[in-house]
Amino acid sequence: MTDVFVRSPGASAPGLRLAVTRPVVREETAMHDHRKLGRELGLFDTDPLIGAGLPYWLPDGATVRHTLEEYIRAVERRAGYRHVYSPVLGKRELYEISGHWAHYSDDMFPAMDLGSEQVVLRPSLCPHHAVIYRSRSHSYRELPLRMAELGGMYRSELSGVLGGLTRVRGIQLNDAHIFCTLDQVAEEAQAALELIRQAYEALGITPSRYRLSLPGPGGKYVAAPEKWQRSTALLTDVLDRSGLPYEAAEGEAAFYGPKIDVQVTDGAGRESTLSTVQVDFHQPEQFDLHYIGANGSKHRPVMIHRSIIGSVERAVAHLIEQHGGAFPAWLAPTQLVILPITDAELPNAEALARQCTDLGLRAEIAGPERGSLGARIREARLVPYQAVIGAKEAADDHVAMRLRDGRRLDPQPVSNVLSDIAALIAAHSTNLWNDAAS
């Protein structure tokens, strides 16, 4: 048996967001179920009227999602990606050209008739990005051209298999396409694997294995044996040179090419793909993409599809299960809970909350009206930092810090504590405290 806490909107003090927490008891068997935890922690929920597989995000869940999305965008910007937005609908012809209509239609929503044309909720972002690339002429000097988007895509899953954030009909995908020369493929694929490694470190995720996903029998793959061989050889080389252990798996490729899949395992031991790197000779051909080479003539680019965290839904589901709701501090919905021992310290608590807000930290006050100090500390056990203010601390403008892992620090000046926490959060560290500095 383990305690977890439910957040619900509580009384508000001026300018502060307060939350009431109450402990609930959950069974050991449900410990790693993100659906149960997500509801208990007030992260997301579903409603039959909105529909199965269409979860909505509550304020704390939306904070986690927004923070994760901004982290990914910043990582991509530093790695030379440029972001675009593209519509979630496209004409049926777009998917006929890309091959989705012929090879992937079982997973697509039915086309909608619109006058004389048909539009489709998109099953992937790739065709839009190919068309965006094609809309401008490109010199070899612009390559590798890295185009990224956190965008919506849709999958017509049957309602029987839907649940939580892992089987959904609307997906927010962290996607990117790198248009490059054949010579640049290995380095770009390697760099994408490195971004995945960095992100997993910041998120505290351990991959269960790397998989080289190859085509299997059946007609769901585009027929181009020579292209499959070339792209498989490239990805094999990237994996071999990375030194990462991997296994080849038949029947797991995308319909247009092989891929490297980064697999994670949930609390129930089920494995799923979070991140991918794919090499694609097919789409550039289908969309007649080209760049102008040094000799002034047209050449065909290669398209690398890559996702650092996969879908936002699946990534957050995995994070909830992996951390049991105790997210890394930079991702936590509430990063610091302020605990005045008596009402006399409330002005100091409110001043501290304002300083946190100014620094971009997410803080809440849990005052004496919410019970004894011990009870309030237990209620806030998923919050990374607990700042206790008693009479002595208030007089000295100090704060006595407790960390989520049970550590207690000596009272320190408020400004020191806040700058240390802000630095750890800015670094996307999974460490709660920099021990060398404390």
Ligand SMILES: [Zn+2]
């Ligand atoms: Zn793609």
